[in-house]
Amino acid sequence: MSLIVMKFGGSSVGTPERMQLVAKRIIERQQEGNEIIVVVSAMGDTTDDLIDQSKQLNANPPAREMDMLLSVGEQISISLLSMTIHQQGHSAVSFTGWQAGMITEKEHGKAKIKKIDPHRVITAVKNGSIAIVAGFQGMSEDGEITTLGRGGSDTTAVALAAEVGADACEIYTDVDGVYSTDPRVVKRARKLDNISYDEMLELANLGAAVLHPRAVEYAKHNNVKLVVRSSFTHNEGTVVREEAIMEQGVVVSGIAFDKNVARISILGVEDEPGVLAHVFGALADNGIDVDIIVQSGVQDGKADFSFTLSRNDADKALQVIESIRETVTHREATSDDNLVKVSIVGAGMVSNPGVAAKMFATISSLGVSIKMVSTSEIKCSCVIAPDKLSEVVIALHTAYGLDAETEVFVGGPKERR
């Protein structure tokens, strides 16, 4: 008998019909001889509706009270899902975060899981019930309700799977699995049967929003076998695990892209020790994540450097740089907020020289100039102008032999929480 954690996102339970399908799916999985723990997010628009209600009363509410409010979303979905399973003749018991023993730090709105005491969940499962746990939420050690922040339900599922020693953590979503690239851009994108944690992590960080990076990291660290599969089909899905069984000859597993890139350049910086640390320390203190950093050579004691970041953060970053002008003397700071980033990801890259060169050649052959480059052992990213992004992604997908034989049906929007 296997112990399986099944995680369903908000759009999978967004209507009564979908809730019933999900209940049926869970019961089938139990009938196949498994013990089942379900983790579920808030239904459809519940979270947004609650946020709207709060904004009418307080534009900037205390984080503690916001957690009190938002944790309601999952409490609704767990109880309704439990009722639906009962309606279909099977036993289920729902648990809020605190009932499931999810003890977190006390950073409201972005709490990290500290430890888990899942004894009530285990007891329910051992009694033959399906245990249904609220994702995204927990409790601090002094009894305050907390939420885990973005991607929280994925993290709840993975952490619970690790704690109870589950045989697999199945992430159910709107798509069939992890694709070689976004099927809305490349119709011949193909579903991957296997992928390594590191590849998944790169894809997740690069905007392929199937799984939250924090959950992938947690899974890698605790060696939890992840399966990404569809809520609404019985297709096999994609297995994420340490020793990915690499497909023959596959060097690059996927092409990712991010349309939300800005570049900031700081020109004529006095080249003193600690300048870079000072700039990026100040940005980090203001909650700004920086991606690619490039520094040009020093001339006459002055240096230029550039970095990319999320477009939403560009104005704030310029303000931060201006605010530290006294310490970091520079001529000017400029921003270009109309850029995109395209990346190739593959665990096979490290042992195959020339992979990056093929990327540069493919992009250049389309007449597109590469503005910045960043590489890691399993990834190569290029920043380019946005106008030919789709052509670049399609060309790279073909160049690395990723095209599927048939086109993909592209369904509704993806979900994220």
Added chain:
Amino acid sequence: MSLIVMKFGGSSVGTPERMQLVAKRIIERQQEGNEIIVVVSAMGDTTDDLIDQSKQLNANPPAREMDMLLSVGEQISISLLSMTIHQQGHSAVSFTGWQAGMITEKEHGKAKIKKIDPHRVITAVKNGSIAIVAGFQGMSEDGEITTLGRGGSDTTAVALAAEVGADACEIYTDVDGVYSTDPRVVKRARKLDNISYDEMLELANLGAAVLHPRAVEYAKHNNVKLVVRSSFTHNEGTVVREEAIMEQGVVVSGIAFDKNVARISILGVEDEPGVLAHVFGALADNGIDVDIIVQSGVQDGKADFSFTLSRNDADKALQVIESIRETVTHREATSDDNLVKVSIVGAGMVSNPGVAAKMFATISSLGVSIKMVSTSEIKCSCVIAPDKLSEVVIALHTAYGLDAETEVFVGGPKERR
């Protein structure tokens, strides 16, 4: 410095505007030099909406899961009310039932409060914050979320007031206080300044839905001073306490009525010992509350008897009586489900003979026949046909000298939870 518990019902916080008014009212009360604990119900239609959602998925959901679902209603209202108070520049901390230490029995949907450990609430108040506690809910000793059933938020407020030794428990509602009768029927109904627990209890039990009987009983038992007052005016309200300062010459304080009455008659019952106990035991086992019971004299070893009950329970009661036919031999059982009950209530009745006689005479003078009578020390109830109910209530109100000098403005619907 006084410690005050303020309870607000669902319609008092049903819109953002009302929520803001309630927040203002709470802050005023604190600024007057009081320490404040607020108890609040679910907003407006939240509970009904949640029930509707559940019915779509399971017509008969497990009580445990229903409590899980419905407790969400108050968690939304406490967090939003807390945010609203913060928006107005004051500190507030919300607490779910379990966070406020409301430990209950484990009867889901109608749990009784077992004990209260309000140390977190007290700490918040001592720190200068307004404590906001979810009404209607608690937690069993093994960590299950429970709800208190009908009138639950009133009971939460009174029980908390008793536990913390509050100077008053103020019940805020849509009306100015407790009235001598329903102002929708008698325009010259008048607001009572004072009323005793027992009178309030009778009025509450007789359908004057300002305060739940369970809460009144709890207040009487623990000698909690109750004040019923309006959420939206600054009028004085009605004080409910043990030694009501009786107004000069007032014998009857109020006229109550219940439009939802049925009578069941069991005819030709074998008059054996224990017959009544058997009938009413079986009804109680089936959750049917019986009100007035009348037994006629025994003739030829056979007796007839009748009782009143809520109209909704009449069919079920007939089934129960049929099911015990073997033990309680009888000729036939009939029901009349088109009756009403009118009652006069007053602590002065016990020392004033002739009060009931005046009631019978007033009713008879309108050509209405009295079908059943029940009396207690502070109450006299008559069951009559429904067609002349309003005229009867108006005539009694005048006969007992209760008419006010001016007519009452009748606002929106009353609330109940």
